[in-house]
Amino acid sequence: xxxxxxxxxxxxxxxxxxxxxxxxxxxxxxxxxxxxxxxxxxxxxxxxxxxxxxxxxxxxxxxxxxxxxxxxxxxxxxxxxxxxxxxxxxxxxxxxxxxxxxxxxxxxxxxxxxxxxxxxxxxxxxxxxxxxxxxxxxxxxxxxxxxxxxxxxxxxxxxxxxxxxxxxxxxxxxxxxxxxxxxxxxxxxxxxxxxxxxxxxxxxxxxxxxxxxxxxxxxxxxxxxxxxxxxxxxxxxxxxxxxxxxxxxxxxxxxxxxxxxxxxxxxxxxxxxxxxxxxxxxxxxxxxxxxxx
Amino acid sequence: xxxxxxxxxxxxxxxxxxxxxxxxxxxxxxxxxxxxxxxxxxxxxxxxxxxxxxxxxxxxxxxxxxxxxxxxxxxxxxxxxxxxxxxxxxxxxxxxxxxxxxxxxxxxxxxxxxxxxxxxxxxxxxxxxxxxxxxxxxxxxxxxxxxxxxxxxxxxxxxxxxxxxxxxxxxxxxxxxxxxxxxxxxxxxxxxxxxxxxxxxxxxxxxxxxxxxxxxxxxxxxxxxxxxxxxxxxxxxxxxxxxxxxxxxxxxxxxxxxxxxxxxxxxxxxxxxxxxxxxxxxxxxxxxxxxxxxxxxxxxxxxxxxxxxxxxxxxxxxxxxxxxxxxxxxxxxxxxxxxxxxxxxxxxxxxxxxxxxxxxxxxxxxxxxxxxxxxxxxxxxxxxxxxxxxxxxxxxxxxxxxxxxxxxxxxxxxxxxxxxxxxxxxxxxxxxxxxxxxxxxxxxxxxxxxxxxxxxxxxxxxxxxxxxxxxxxxxxxxxxxxxxxxxxxxxxxxxxxxxxxxxxxxxxxxxxxxxxxxxxxxxxxxxxxxxxxxxxxxxxxxxxxxxxxxxxxxxxxxxxxxxxxxxxxxxxxxxxxxxxxxxxxxxxxxxxxxxxxxxxxxxxxxxxxxxxxxxxxxxxxxxxxx
Numbered sequence: 001x002x003x004x005x006x007x008x009x010x011x012x013x014x015x016x017x018x019x020x021x022x023x024x025x026x027x028x029x030x031x032x033x034x035x036x037x038x039x040x041x042x043x044x045x046x047x048x049x050x051x052x053x054x055x056x057x058x059x060x061x062x063x064x065x066x067x068x069x070x071x072x073x074x075x076x077x078x079x080x081x082x083x084x085x086x087x088x089x090x091x092x093x094x095x096x097x098x099x100x101x102x103x104x105x106x107x108x109x110x111x112x113x114x115x116x117x118x119x120x121x122x123x124x125x126x127x128x129x130x131x132x133x134x135x136x137x138x139x140x141x142x143x144x145x146x147x148x149x150x151x152x153x154x155x156x157x158x159x160x161x162x163x164x165x166x167x168x169x170x171x172x173x174x175x176x177x178x179x180x181x182x183x184x185x186x187x188x189x190x191x192x193x194x195x196x197x198x199x200x201x202x203x204x205x206x207x208x209x210x211x212x213x214x215x216x217x218x219x220x221x222x223x224x225x226x227x228x229x230x231x232x233x234x235x236x237x238x239x240x241x242x243x244x245x246x247x248x249x250x251x252x253x254x255x256x257x258x259x260x261x262x263x264x265x266x267x268x269x270x271x272x273x274x275x276x277x278x279x280x281x282x283x284x285x286x287x288x289x290x291x292x293x
Numbered sequence: 294x295x296x297x298x299x300x301x302x303x304x305x306x307x308x309x310x311x312x313x314x315x316x317x318x319x320x321x322x323x324x325x326x327x328x329x330x331x332x333x334x335x336x337x338x339x340x341x342x343x344x345x346x347x348x349x350x351x352x353x354x355x356x357x358x359x360x361x362x363x364x365x366x367x368x369x370x371x372x373x374x375x376x377x378x379x380x381x382x383x384x385x386x387x388x389x390x391x392x393x394x395x396x397x398x399x400x401x402x403x404x405x406x407x408x409x410x411x412x413x414x415x416x417x418x419x420x421x422x423x424x425x426x427x428x429x430x431x432x433x434x435x436x437x438x439x440x441x442x443x444x445x446x447x448x449x450x451x452x453x454x455x456x457x458x459x460x461x462x463x464x465x466x467x468x469x470x471x472x473x474x475x476x477x478x479x480x481x482x483x484x485x486x487x488x489x490x491x492x493x494x495x496x497x498x499x500x501x502x503x504x505x506x507x508x509x510x511x512x513x514x515x516x517x518x519x520x521x522x523x524x525x526x527x528x529x530x531x532x533x534x535x536x537x538x539x540x541x542x543x544x545x546x547x548x549x550x551x552x553x554x555x556x557x558x559x560x561x562x563x564x565x566x567x568x569x570x571x572x573x574x575x576x577x578x579x580x581x582x583x584x585x586x587x588x589x590x591x592x593x594x595x596x597x598x599x600x601x602x603x604x605x606x607x608x609x610x611x612x613x614x615x616x617x618x619x620x621x622x623x624x625x626x627x628x629x630x631x632x633x634x635x636x637x638x639x640x641x642x643x644x645x646x647x648x649x650x651x652x653x654x655x656x657x658x659x660x661x662x663x664x665x666x667x668x669x670x671x672x673x674x675x676x677x678x679x680x681x682x683x684x685x686x687x688x689x690x691x692x693x694x695x696x697x698x699x700x701x702x703x704x705x706x707x708x709x710x711x712x713x714x715x716x717x718x719x720x721x722x723x724x725x726x727x728x729x730x731x732x733x734x735x736x737x738x739x740x741x742x743x744x745x746x747x748x749x750x751x752x753x754x755x756x757x758x759x760x761x762x763x764x765x766x767x768x769x770x771x772x773x774x775x776x777x778x779x780x781x782x783x784x785x786x787x788x789x790x791x792x793x794x795x796x797x798x799x800x801x802x803x804x805x806x807x808x809x810x811x812x813x814x815x816x817x818x819x820x821x822x823x824x825x826x827x828x829x830x831x832x833x834x835x836x837x838x839x840x841x842x843x844x845x846x847x848x849x850x851x852x853x854x855x856x857x858x859x860x861x862x863x864x865x866x867x868x869x870x871x872x873x874x875x876x877x878x879x880x881x882x883x884x885x886x887x888x889x890x891x892x893x894x895x896x897x898x899x900x901x902x903x904x905x906x907x908x909x910x911x912x913x914x915x916x917x918x919x
Contacts, residue, residue: 044537048564048915049589049676051541059658074537091439092542092563095534115566121583124574125567126446126453127438146676192443193454272469 029167036080036106037160038068043079045099048086050113050146057149069156076102081159083152084138087115087122088129090194094187100136101184105176108139110155117141135196136185306355307382310389313354321346328392332609332846332865335390340402343393344429347378347408356380356389358771359409359758361849361860361881364419366397368449370866370876374400374425377862379849379881383755383769385776388849395425397448404430411758414889422447422569437562437918447570460874461575527555530900534563538646538904541914545891545907549900557895557903559888561918568919572878576840577603577683580878584861585677587880588916590638591631593668594854596681597624601779602850602861603683603843610844610871613684614832619825620685621781626818627680628852629811630668633722634661635855635911636804636811639762640729643801643908647742653733660725663717670694670710683841685831690822711823718815726808734805743797747894747906750795757890760883761857762807763910766800768793773853787814797909804911842871856911857883880919884912 015023042064046054057064058072065071073079076099088096100109111132114120119130132138139162142155166173186197195203305316314336318325324342328335338346350356361379374395379388393402404427405412416427417436424445427433434440444451457463466472533544542563548555568587572580584599585592607613616624638661641654665675670691672678680687694708733739749759754767764771772789774782790806792799831837843865851860860881865872887910895903 045535047542048566049586052589052676056658056662060655061659061662087564087566089563089565091565092534095563099535121586122566122568122571124453124455124457124571126570127562127565127567148675190439191441271471275469275471 029169032168033163033166037163040069040080040108040156040160041078042069042072042081042083043076043099043103044072044074045082046085047088047092048115050085050116053146053149054083054085054112054152057152062149062153064153064156067153067156067160076100077104079103080106081108081110081156082136083110083112084116084132084136085112087120088132089127090129090188091127091190093129093135093194094190096132097135097185097187101187106174108159109136110140110142110159111138112142112152112155113147114143114145117143120145129194135188305353307384308354310387313350313356313389316354317346317349320349328390330846332606332844334847335388335392337392337394340393340395344403344405344408346391347405350380350389350391351408354389355382355384357755358383359405359411360388360851360858361862361879362405362412362415362419363862363877363879363881364423364425364447365864365877366423366447366449367866368397372397374423376402376419376425377847378405379860379862381777383771383776385771387777390849400424401426401428403428404433406430409758410753410756411886411889414886418885421445424448435562437565439562446567453567453570459574461579532903533560539907540642540912541917543907543912543914543917545903547895547900547903552899552901554895554898554900554903557892559891561885561888561914563918564914565918566915568880569878573875575878576874577843578840580875581681582677582679584880585679586915587882587919588635588854588856588859588884588913589676590913591628591635591855592676592678593624593627593631593680594635594852594859596678597628597780598850598852598854598859599861599863600681600683600850601852602848602863603841605848605850606843606846606863606865607683607841609846610842614837616684617825617829617832618781619689619822619828620830622818622821622825623686623690623830624681625780625782625785626815626822627668627671627678628854629814629818630664632811632855633808634664636808637661637725639855639908639911640801640804643797643905643911644733644739646904646908647797648738649733653729656725656728660722663721667694667710667713667717682836684837689830711819715819718812718819722808722812726805726812730805734802739801740798742902742905743801743909745794745796746898746902747797747909748795749890749894753890753893754795757893758886759857759890760887761853761855761911762790762800762803763857763887763890765789765791766803766909767795773851773858777851779852785814785817797905800909800911840873842873843875844871847877851881854883856913856916857887859883859916880916882916882919884910884914884916885919888912888917 013025015025046052056062069081076082080103082096082100082103084096100107109132111117115122115128116132117138119128122128123130129135140155140159142151144151147155168174168177171177189195189197305313308316314325314327317336321342324339324346325336328337351359358381359378360381361377363377365375365377367373367375374397376393376395378391378393380391381388395402400423402425404416406416406427407429413430413432414436416430417433419425420427420430420433421435421437422445435442438446446453457465527548527550530547530549531544532547533539534542536544539545544560544563545557546560547557568583572583575583580599581596584595587595604613604615608615637657641657644653645651668678668680669675672680672687690710692710694710694713749757749763749767751768753759754764754769759767768791770789770791773779774787775789787810788806790803790810792802845865847862847864849860849862851858853859858881862877862879862881863875864877866876867874891907891910895906898906
């Protein structure tokens, strides 16, 4: 919310008449937020197509300076807001995380467009990160491919609203306040594929078990397929558990093949049959209910 | 036969392509055979003789311009790898297509960098994505992915972590009618594919030289950094991938001696979003919106090249209707408007780079907004127009251009379309160009900064496969709209912009002239649109097949886009009687290949000139990295 001086003067605190126009009374949080929200400097930092619309937003027809996003700064040390404008690739996420670590607190991240929000049209790609939020905390997501300048402006105003709601008294709102700089986000590593150091234990466990599985299956590579199969088997089991046990139709047993691909096919077939059975079950129940009524 | 022999013999440098092939066959008996697969053209050269044959093609036959070199993996269709080369004459005419085949297990094909320097990056890309080795290549390193990446991703048997099925539409997304999302199948919610021998400690090398690892010949980091003492003035400077003047996520590593650049190495791949891999899973139609996102400044031009390539393939089949005249006229209009947008953008940001920070750009973006308003009204989107279709277009012009934003203060946006176009083409755009010329063309600072800077000679420009304003700024009058015409360009009256000097200023002037020529073309298009009013944009009055089955064969569709020659190499194979998904979908990206001579162009100039030189090439990273 904007600071309205007239409103601020109308308080329950007694202000001498001669000072009424010179004194405003407000909370510290509000004053602090007012300062932050109206001097939000984005980083001059474009990734892909969305960057072009970001430039259009900065230029005279739309002009985000009107809302306090005054100037874009090329160095992260002077920036408050990182607009992730475009597809985040595995090769590029390393410098992005490094840049984020170099920004001083308080800092915000706005994911502009489908790619930065969740991978977008390029999500299937082998070099594409499915969304900036896999690595950095994102404050505002702006949908679109690319978002129009109006949409980006709306997203930026949404960020200002978010700041308005924060309170210094609440440590969760402003974790940096009074405690100094935060721990840096671990920078991902480019190995055989991208590696998030925070997940190293999990990755190692997974790689080991995948190796065991593959040895058992006589395979050489492609651990991801075995993961997929395992995940699918889990979901299938979870579905089976959640269902009532009183139907034989649900316990479909199919001959399982030797390779993970066949297994995946089998699971898919099983799920399809289960879905059909569930549908039939629902229909019979509905019929029984109707009869009962 | 006697008559033919008696006719004055045409010099072999300008002979027809058939004669050229016959000449090659007589010169290299046994090394050459015709490519007789249905729908294919050109010759297949024995890899052992490839370099010799290429020298003859370039030197004696006059095909001096290597437009495209790319790999195809024919897994299951003969089980071999193939390199496909398209060579052209800068005098104009069609392509001499030659290919070299190798096995999939240990693929190796001799490098052609000694014949055409323009093969450099393209061969590195083939090594990176297909794993083909090129003996004789000076710097065979990965170019788009990082060193140490797992596998060669464009091979047909390589599967990405989000792999679902070979071809779209994916059945797995709605098994039994139940839609589910691909991330449900991924344990970590991240699209990664870790191999088993992972060792983080080995990978976490944060030393200085690790930053420059995987760089090539251009910069010898070890030599410079290992110098002890304070005697040296030579430094390694890293620019990018986050840098305000690299036009996106592009990186350059330069060595400088004082202020003078001694060598420069472009590093790319920071926006490599796997366009081609996704494109080969997609159906033909799916790819049109993806082409928008290549050179995202001029999406209409990208659409055009792709539909030309696929139409070329479709014309091999029986049921194919070529586009109507109105459709062609509309296509040309959109492409020329895109070219104007592209050149305004390029000039504006180049001026940014040489110090006119953001003032000119703001005026150019205003003009661009007008054109985007028009695109939005016609195609529904400002930037990603997705407008062209095989044999037609998404839609005809609307009656009126209205506001789509529902803003109450945007009521002004309600124009008659033809009136809007007429005013824009006859008044607004020429006025902007005049203003630009008045303030900049003779501007002292512009002249000081750009004359005789970043010089590229005509021979080098051809040899490095430079394209577009970069080639024409070096004095080579090669414009595909004239050299190998397509659409209705032959009947339009316009000149090729060309300048002799080969410096930054020459490229700037080429762009300004092209702006004027585009306006000239647009002025000829307007009466054609009036005359064909009411005519359908589809050949038989209704849209063609939504998902066409494309006959087997190969096609190379190329257009003169704002940044240079944009080519699409599309192979249709697999399936019976035609395919619904491209087997190979390759983009010959001008922004990518135009960077090959960057190192050479930058040598000897000051650090401050480097961003200007890069800006004068005019790259866009979506297309460079694809």
